[in-house]
Amino acid sequence: MQQRLESSRAGRAAISVFIVVTIVSVAVWNLPPSAIKEDALAVTAPYIRATGLNQNWGVFSPNPRRHSLFLSARVRYADGSEEVLSPPRGGALVGGYWDYRWRKWAEWASMDENSELWRPTADWFASRARAQGRDPVSVTLVRRWRDLLPPGPGPSRGEWQEYVFYTYQVPGAGEAAAR
């Protein structure tokens, strides 16, 4: 069928329209923030999302992140003990092909502007603790970071800092212990 379409003048015209719409839409999607982009996106964005072409190749741009960032969860249990849990991390050789998704998620979930992710994140850590047969009472999300200093002579990194940004009381916690 595709070959039949390509062999007719009308078919090639239709494909040409598709090509132009696609290229223009991709170009608009990737433009820097501007008035023209905003106006054009109103028309082209639904097409880009429907086709899965919402690629943004802004890797390390406009600047790479200038700090290292880790997310961890302090889980307090009904028996009074505490444990620090972190997202899964694999080795350098093979792990790099599966744990990058956890890194990406930890980066987003640590941001103040993504507070809607905090509760599900804490709840997921609690469920991980429960899966180990523990009885979590609360989960505290902590971000640890240190700045990367400009290259050249002198230290290359700053001191580690940490900030508690969310505490979650696990619903129904401690019931197992009470029983």
Next chain:
Amino acid sequence: MRKALGTWERFWFREIESSTYALLRVAFAVVVLAWTISLAPALYSFFGDGGILPSHPDGDAGSWGLLQLDSGPAAVTALYLLLLVGALCLLVGLKTRPAAVVVFVCLVSFARRDPWVLNSGDLLVIVLAFYLMLAPSGAALSVDRWLAARPRFWEFPRRSLWPLRLIQVQVSLLYFFAVWAKVRGETWNDGTAVSYAFRIEDLERFPVPAFVTDSLLLVNLMTYGTLAVELAVAILVWNGRLRPWVLLLGALLHLGIDYAVRVGFFSYAALVAYIAFLPPETVSAWVYRLRDRMARSRLAWLVPSVEPVEPVEPGGRP
């Protein structure tokens, strides 16, 4: 006007041997298979309703995904298995077009269910899936070809260039906009960006020695070199004589990123996209050389129809 139309027709609708399409299909399917397998350990944590994102995010206009309907364990498992089977069918070229559609739909559905766990490489895989869905990628070196025309299995029927051209244009545009985005940043201008990128500890894969990341001269060279290579892939890739060198530099850049940074399948997806720039005659020659070598080896049983066949369609090479 007529001349412009003629140029447009030649640029988009010229017919080429389908060997590049076949190689692109196989390479893409290998990446999708690896991508899918790597998803297995965290499948339900990422996409299930008991995971890190219990409900499907609200999509903007045009957004869609099958897991909007249900993201219980059964639905997630079914979608995963469908993606696995689709990728395997794509690899061998069995029901190639439907398989490409299945792979595209599954990839988009996973991406929409939890966009917070994806990076640019994952999105590039989806972009390639979209274009491969439009391409005659099962026309050669496929089970479909074997079933339809077994004696002519080793021929590469000629097909229209436009789906491959779209991938080429997409690659060119992406590098162009990547450079544009970077030159707005302070660290890409002062030549230190690569040093920061290589020192982010949570993204670090294999270590880059401190004498490299601390040397202003080396990081300046690497930072400006990255911009130069990306700009070259965006523009000079359209020059036939420079194309192999530009793509080689681009490939080295991506392998360097893959060594140092946990970017998942980003580099491999980019390398698969580069296949769109390989001349079909070159790919055909590689395939024939591999076939002949295999036919003379103990792997001969793997080579279908090893009898040399004279080409029927123009451009085929026995």
